[in-house]
Ligand SMILES: Cc1ncc(C[n+]2csc(CCOP(=O)(O)OP(=O)(O)O)c2C)c(N)n1
């Protein structure tokens with residue numbers, strides 16, 4: 001049952017307070033460094049969450065080393081199982097703020113089942129996917145997010161697998177908060193971390209992460225100054241979906257399909273451009289946006305695809321306990337032991 | 347006026363109810379058991395049902411049975427061979443005839459012995475009419491039509507009427523054994539509280555069956571089984587799964603830790619999850635997980651978060667939990683894993699019993715991964731062992747496996763109910779002091795501190811990578827690994843000082859010790875009693891702790907010329923005993939998906955002793 005929260009005057013923490021004495025052991029240039037830095041920078045701002053109530057859970061992979069570097073409660077577990085362990089932590093102790101750090105293999109291959117069910121149940125977890133589209137720790141095999149045709153150690157002639165689109169998968173699994181960001185877009189990433197933290201329910205944040213060793217440059221087109229404006233669509237609630245250096249391109253609906261078009265005189269009107277609604281109850285448009293990533297003719301959206309409110313699994317479990325207890329009264333072991341047909345032997 | 351019926355006293359009886367899966371035989375059997383328990387007999391039950399929920403009607407493989415052994419003295423098994431078979435259709439006879447005692451009584455519902463049902467049961471001629479049942483006492487009773495007659499004028503459909511016939515059969519059995527109908531009548535009233543027409547119909551069917559016994563010329567004798575002389579106290583009848591659930595509930599109350607169960611449904615373990623999901627007002631949280639791995643890993647999360655965390659499953663599920671058990675061991679978190687063993691390998695015989703997961707439980711993990719293994723010996727003992735498993739897991743901060751089996755899970759027996767205040771508290775200490783804290787500090791039992799997330803200043807990280815002793819930092823140091831491997835093993839070994847010695851029923855030395863473990867306790871016990879009655883000097887010992895073994899185990903075993911180990915597997919405990927103590931043991935291994943017959947063990951004892959009484 002929830003511990004009594006005693007209000008005390010908080011001293012404002014800094015990023016340093018969240019660092020541990022462990023040497024960080026990722027490869028030079030690995031995108032995981034930036035993700036760690038942005039988490040440590042944004043955590044002091046999390047409203048109403050005490051440091052001792054934060055728990056990081058991970059599976060296995062380069063990215064799963066994450067909890068060792070966060071000065072919070074942490075659990076580096078086994079491959080793929082972080083969402084299930086986190087569910088156990090959160091359901092049994094709803095007052096904790098529970099975070100999952102996972103790689104694309106970890107979360108979507110071996111742990112795919114746990115991931116979709118955590119989404120479906122809307123367990124109040126914050127799930128950060130470090131998507132480098134490769135198996136880092138095992139040294140460079142293709143992953144369930146690797147593009148078809150990718151040449152890796154286990155696919156010397158090109159992989160024949162179709163990849164998952166993680167944001168679309170999360171939306172399809174009824175996640176109540178789905179967002180995407182980039183390791184190198186530090187401001188945006190911090191903003192997305194804060195937004196995820198503030199969401200009550202399962203928050204899924206996909207982070208495109210560069211693996212400098214086995215998949216270097218996979219997201220350059222989205223992060224290089226020269227190419228990013230034409231290839232990244234920053235989703236903002238209530239704003240038209242415009243992109244390009246001069247914001248002269250936009251997304252319109254062509255029948256039931258989004259389409260990238262040029263805006264301006266003799267071209268498309270800005271009024272025709274889709275306006276982003278993060279809070280749309282229907283996941284349809286968010287799903288179409290998520291799938292734009294699979295289409296080379298479309299920019300890749302980042303930002304919050306969708307955020308909706310519904311009761312959480314852990315909250316509902318607690319509520320059921322309260323309501324049954326108020327009806328039946330606190331459990332009495334003696335009474336339970338002696339229920340049903342009993343008889344006396346004298 | 348029906349003539350006065352003779353009453354014959356019996357000391358024990360074995361009854362089997364058998365019929366179609368849809369005939370309600372499990373219900374009939376458990377009602378008869380409950381009433382019999384209330385009347386003070388000792389009893390033991392064996393439900394035996396097909397894996398198919400509604401197997402094709404009338405077929406032999408669709409027959410569902412419920413066996414019950416009751417007595418005026420102490421008994422330990424559901425009985426080898428029934429004295430009475432209640433057969434609702436021809437298939438029920440076909441399936442069970444070879445199991446009956448010679449001269450057994452067969453009460454057959456003749457209404458169902460039509461051509462179709464005879465054909466379905468693969469009978470060429472009607473066994474009630476040819477000579478195939480010679481040597482048995484056959485009582486043909488038109489149960490179907492008498493039920494219909496008793497329910498004339500009801501608003502129930504003919505199909506619904508026909509479904510009341512099990513209550514007619516039950517009523518007749520109540521008459522035959524002089525049991526009161528009250529318990530079942532009030533059960534019917536509760537069960538059908540919202541359907542008054544069903545209350546009326548089922549009650550009428552029950553009474554009609556009873557009155558039929560009273561008035562028919564068919565039965566001239568009634569039987570009386572005096573109450574057993576059980577120790578003084580309040581009793582209820584309990585199945586192993588219910589006892590397991592209650593044991594964990596008690597452990598939660600006694601440790602003052604909230605109970606968390608992560609589980610995925612699997613026969614024959616699902617009931618534990620079902621029972622525990624009722625106790626919300628104890629703060630019990632049950633999570634029906636997406637699979638067995640999530641069942642145990644959510645429990646590991648809950649243990650990390652400071653709960654009494656358990657997971658329940660059967661053999662195939664235990665296989666899936668293997669890697670996570672290693673994680674719990676490595677992170678030194680207390681969890682209890684219950685394996686209700688069923689027939690294996692693979693999907694095997696899901697509804698049948700077996701003891702073949704012992705080696706999986708003791709050894710089945712990657713790396714040096716010693717885990718404490720406990721086994722319950724009777725349905726009600728599941729209660730004690732669930733508490734024991736919880737206590738040891740918490741005290742030693744390590745996973746504990748509790749083995750039960752399909753026979754214990756579904757079988758029931760009278761249970762002298764303990765009072766809640768008689769159960770010892772389970773001490774729990776959460777670390778809160780910052781001074782000198784390290785995640786892998788060791789106490790006198792080598793256990794590391796348990797810290798609840800949320801405790802300020804004690805933020806720390808654990809994980810499946812090898813940890814430096816005391817500091818808990820990730821460590822690849824060879825000496826440290828060697829140390830940790832030994833520490834984890836030593837923790838389990840240390841439990842030996844905390845568990846009861848192995849007790850011997852009979853002389854402490856002699857020609858033969860029958861050593862068992864788990865659910866075979868009752869069958870071995872009865873076989874030993876029978877062998878003694880036949881003049882043999884036999885001792886019995888039963889292991890409830892298999893890892894570690896009680897510290898006097900070797901001493902006990904060495905007192906005997908022969909150690910006989912009966913197991914429902916190919917000799918798994920035998921392997922462990924041989925390798926631990928380098929002593930020869932004799933094996934009895936019969937793996938039929940059924941409990942041992944007492945006679946199997948008795949004969950083996952005599953064979954080992956060379957037939958010399
Ligand atoms: C049960 C199990 N299977 C396989 C592995 C080997 N393994 C470790 S990490 C990993 C995949 C890593 O890729 P990803 O999850 O994308 O994380 P990254 O290293 O890229 O951050 C694999 C296959 C393991 N540790 N455990």
Ligand code: SF4
Pocket residue numbers: 025026027029030031032062063132136137210211212213214
């Ligand atoms: S292998 Fe790739 S993902 Fe792993 S640490 Fe190195 S750069 Fe990062």
Ligand SMILES: [Mg+2]
Pocket residue numbers: 061103104105130131132133134135136143
């Ligand atoms: Mg990866």
